[in-house]
Amino acid sequence: MSGIPPTLQTLADQLAKLPGIGKKSAQRMAIHILKQSTDQANLLAQAILDVKAKLQLCSSCFNISEGERCAICSDTRRDQQMICVVEQATDILPLEKSQAFSGLYHVLGGVLAPLDRQNESDLHIEELVHRIRRDQVREVIIATNPTSEGETTALLVAQRLKPTGVKVTRIARGVPVGSELEFADEATLTRALQGRGEL
Amino acid sequence: MPLRKTEGIVLSTRAFSESSKILTLFTREYGKVAILVKGGRKGTKKFPGGLETLNCVDLQYYHKGGREIQNFKSFDLVEPYLTIRGDLVRTYTALSLVETVLRTTIAEDKNEQLFDNLVMTLGALDVQDQRPWAIRWKCLLEICGSLGFGLQLMDCANCSGAGPMIGFDLASGGFICEREALKQNGVIAASGEVWGILRYLEKCPPESAVRVATQPRTGRKIEQLFLQYFRYHIPSLNHFESWKKLPEIYWGEEKEN
Numbered sequence: 001m002s003g004i005p006p007t008l009q010t011l012a013d014q015l016a017k018l019p020g021i022g023k024k025s026a027q028r029m030a031i032h033i034l035k036q037s038t039d040q041a042n043l044l045a046q047a048i049l050d051v052k053a054k055l056q057l058c059s060s061c062f063n064i065s066e067g068e069r070c071a072i073c074s075d076t077r078r079d080q081q082m083i084c085v086v087e088q089a090t091d092i093l094p095l096e097k098s099q100a101f102s103g104l105y106h107v108l109g110g111v112l113a114p115l116d117r118q119n120e121s122d123l124h125i126e127e128l129v130h131r132i133r134r135d136q137v138r139e140v141i142i143a144t145n146p147t148s149e150g151e152t153t154a155l156l157v158a159q160r161l162k163p164t165g166v167k168v169t170r171i172a173r174g175v176p177v178g179s180e181l182e183f184a185d186e187a188t189l190t191r192a193l194q195g196r197g198e199l
Numbered sequence: 200m201p202l203r204k205t206e207g208i209v210l211s212t213r214a215f216s217e218s219s220k221i222l223t224l225f226t227r228e229y230g231k232v233a234i235l236v237k238g239g240r241k242g243t244k245k246f247p248g249g250l251e252t253l254n255c256v257d258l259q260y261y262h263k264g265g266r267e268i269q270n271f272k273s274f275d276l277v278e279p280y281l282t283i284r285g286d287l288v289r290t291y292t293a294l295s296l297v298e299t300v301l302r303t304t305i306a307e308d309k310n311e312q313l314f315d316n317l318v319m320t321l322g323a324l325d326v327q328d329q330r331p332w333a334i335r336w337k338c339l340l341e342i343c344g345s346l347g348f349g350l351q352l353m354d355c356a357n358c359s360g361a362g363p364m365i366g367f368d369l370a371s372g373g374f375i376c377e378r379e380a381l382k383q384n385g386v387i388a389a390s391g392e393v394w395g396i397l398r399y400l401e402k403c404p405p406e407s408a409v410r411v412a413t414q415p416r417t418g419r420k421i422e423q424l425f426l427q428y429f430r431y432h433i434p435s436l437n438h439f440e441s442w443k444k445l446p447e448i449y450w451g452e453e454k455e456n
Contacts, residue, residue, distance in 0.1 A: 019216070019217065020216060020217040114291075114294060114295075114298070114440040114441035114443075114444070115211050115252075115294065115297075115298050115301070115441060116213070116440075117438075117440050119440070119443075119444070120444075147212075147251055148212070148251040148252035148253060148284070149252070151284050151290075152284075152287070152290050152291075152294075155285075155286070155287040155290065156287060159287055185249040185276045185279075186249075186276050186279060187249055187254070187276060187281060188249075190279075190281055191281075
């Protein structure tokens with residue numbers, strides 16, 4: 001009825017399932033792909049297929065990996081006794097971009113959110129405990145988001161790591177760089193003052 | 200579109216599209232409302248980070264009748280309950296109460312008594328560092344009352360006798376003393392100790408709830424009683440996810456004997 005050929009509509013429908021893509025954007029993208037050369041379209045299709053066929057979760061840290069172990073875990077120049085715990089594999093990217101951390105990561109695979117039926121058993125906490133004992137880890141930095149769920153998860157991880165005796169730290173929370181105190185809320189300022197550092 | 204201003208407790212948040220989120224709040228003036236906060240997942244000047252579960256906020260939003268989700272305008276943080284957030288047991292307790300309100304109330308059904316009870320309970324959890332289960336039970340008793348199925352804790356629900364109590368009748372919400380009644384449908388075993396604790400909690404001020412001492416076995420019975428009672432009155436409640444872990448968190452894993 002819309003005048004769009006069914007094949008094009010199917011492609012637009014599939015693209016519209018991607019996060020942040022609405023129906024109109026999906027139609028524009030589908031038409032753009034149609035206008036591209038066959039080689040370009042094949043490259044796109046192959047890239048999508050490869051993502052599914054070649055990528056897996058790292059057997060050690062649960063990051064996205066091309067092989068059994070990810071590039072970060074395989075890099076012997078990194079500090080093997082320092083682990084940064086994050087919620088999702090996508091959280092590793094900004095941390096790596098900052099170049100402020102040279103240890104290893106551990107991806108929990110989510111947060112503790114009982115209201116959304118996400119419980120401890122859904123997270124890779126047991127594997128973290130095993131890793132710490134096996135690799136004699138010196139310090140674990142918990143870098144879950146400073147949201148309600150992220151904070152609860154941080155508390156739980158810290159509790160579960162207590163018997164291992166490893167040093168557990170939490171990333172600082174406070175006023176973002178470039179922002180103004182005037183606009184910071186009470187909770188943020190309290191946390192900023194609690195986590196103040198000596199100059 | 201009229202602008203509404205009210206105080207509210209954030210019951211839940213969920214991500215929506217790339218950077219927005221949908222909040223569900225229980226407000227003093229308008230009951231449970233869902234609000235779309237465009238860009239709410241970004242840490243910007245406009246959304247500095249107070250729109251999190253458990254926070255008490257002064258909220259302004261645009262209301263349009265017939266809409267399930269309203270549009271956010273602004274907020275001021277009233278109370279972030281930071282001490283609760285620093286303690287796993289208290290966080291679980293607070294989340295369990297927030298989930299109870301989330302699942303047992305309907306949209307835009309004003310209930311000021313329930314709102315005040317929730318605020319008072321979160322305040323008590325924030326300052327009291329012991330026996331959070333007693334604060335929780337006190338709050339659950341109040342929730343039952345404000346939802347219209349309060350427990351009858353005076354005398355035996357069947358014969359008006361003074362006890363000793365041996366069972367709890369889900370239909371009447373009262374304790375019973377006759378042994379024969381235990382054979383009836385909808386009657387569960389509940390000791391005089393359980394009755395005594397709930398009776399005390401019903402009457403005591405919130406700050407005195409933590410005086411209740413209980414054995415793990417009795418604590419588990421009370422948790423079970425509340426769960427069955429809520430499910431009896433709200434059959435659609437087939438799960439209370441945040442309730443599941445509580446007995447283990449409070450009293451450790453149950454030992455079989």
